[in-house]
Amino acid sequence: MAKLVFLGRLEDVAGMGEMSVQPGPVEHVLASLDPALAVQLLGEKVRMALNGALLTDVGGVVLAEGDELAFLPPVSGG
Amino acid sequence: MLDVRLALDAFDPATEIAAFNTRHHHAGGIVTFLGQVRDSGGVEALELQHYAPMTLPGMEELARITHARWPVEGLLILHRSGVMHPGDAIVLVCAAARHRRDAFAAADFAMDHLKSESWFWKREKTAKGWRWIEPRPEDREDLSRWG
Numbered sequence: 001m002a003k004l005v006f007l008g009r010l011e012d013v014a015g016m017g018e019m020s021v022q023p024g025p026v027e028h029v030l031a032s033l034d035p036a037l038a039v040q041l042l043g044e045k046v047r048m049a050l051n052g053a054l055l056t057d058v059g060g061v062v063l064a065e066g067d068e069l070a071f072l073p074p075v076s077g078g
Numbered sequence: 079m080l081d082v083r084l085a086l087d088a089f090d091p092a093t094e095i096a097a098f099n100t101r102h103h104h105a106g107g108i109v110t111f112l113g114q115v116r117d118s119g120g121v122e123a124l125e126l127q128h129y130a131p132m133t134l135p136g137m138e139e140l141a142r143i144t145h146a147r148w149p150v151e152g153l154l155i156l157h158r159s160g161v162m163h164p165g166d167a168i169v170l171v172c173a174a175a176r177h178r179r180d181a182f183a184a185a186d187f188a189m190d191h192l193k194s195e196s197w198f199w200k201r202e203k204t205a206k207g208w209r210w211i212e213p214r215p216e217d218r219e220d221l222s223r224w225g
Contacts, residue, residue: 007129008199009210052131070129076200076211 002063004029005070006041013040026061026069047072080141081154084134091167094156102152102174109181111171111189117164123203126168128159133197140191148184150175155188159198190220 002023006014014037021029030038040046048055049070055061063069081098091112099108115124128134141155152174162168171188175181194217201210 005129008127008201011127012210049129049132052135068131070131072129072132072197073199074213075194075196075198076213 002029002065002067002069005068007070008073008076010040010046010071010073013037021063023063023065023067026058026063029063029069041071043073045074079152080138080145081152081156082134082138082141083156084128084137085156085158086160088162089156089158089167089170091170094154094170095172098152098154098172098174105151105174105181106176107178107181108172108174109178109185111169111185112167113169113189115162115164115166115168120204121164121202122205123161123163124166124168125161125201125203125208126157126159127199127201129197133159136195136197137192140188140196143191144173144184144188147187148173148175148180150180150184153184153188155192157192157196157198187224190217190224193217194221 001020004019004021006017011017021032030041048058049072050061051068095110102108115121137155137157141153144150145153150173152172154170154172156170158168169192171185173181173184173188175184194213199210201208
């Protein structure tokens with residue numbers, strides 16, 4: 001399995017902080033989610049990190065077994 | 079020299095500051111900044127959430143950049159994550175340098191970048207419940223000071 005991680009307000013939208021998903025292309029993974037959640041995850045201010053490294057473009061990314069894809073809304077400082 | 083920590087539990091700023099000052103007793107100047115939870119607006123609690131794979135590595139990178147930019151002899155960045163209450167310490171930055179301006183600038187630079195670029199998400203609890211805090215435009219403006 002692969003893992004999605006929802007930070008900040010996205011955790012409330014998802015109703016959970018983490019979700020296990022089947023590995024595969026990110027487009028397929030997102031298409032399998034509640035559309036209301038997917039829309040929030042794809043918001044223009046939301047950044048994504050694969051295994052702790054920021055992605056500049058999610059296009060073509062394929063989640064492998066054990067991968068962790070985090071959705072990072074704008075940070076709100078300390 | 080560079081001491082960067084993410085604290086999951088409360089820390090005592092006085093103890094940390096005293097230890098830093100002792101380590102850098104030869105420095106000409108030490109600037110210390112303490113950020114703490116404001117007691118205002120009916121805020122009962124503040125929660126900072128971090129993301130382990132990125133938050134501490136990002137703080138360590140900020141410390142390296144700060145050190146590369148100013149000749150600091152010592153730099154401490156200590157940031158809380160978790161639930162805090164009014165008066166609790168959130169962030170402590172200490173900068174020791176041969177001359178005061180470098181210490182002021184290094185601490186100021188580190189704080190501006192911590193506030194606007196470090197991987198923390200914040201929510202507040204009031205009588206109405208928890209509410210996530212959106213970024214403030216001022217934080218981005220603070221960053222533009224550094225070019």
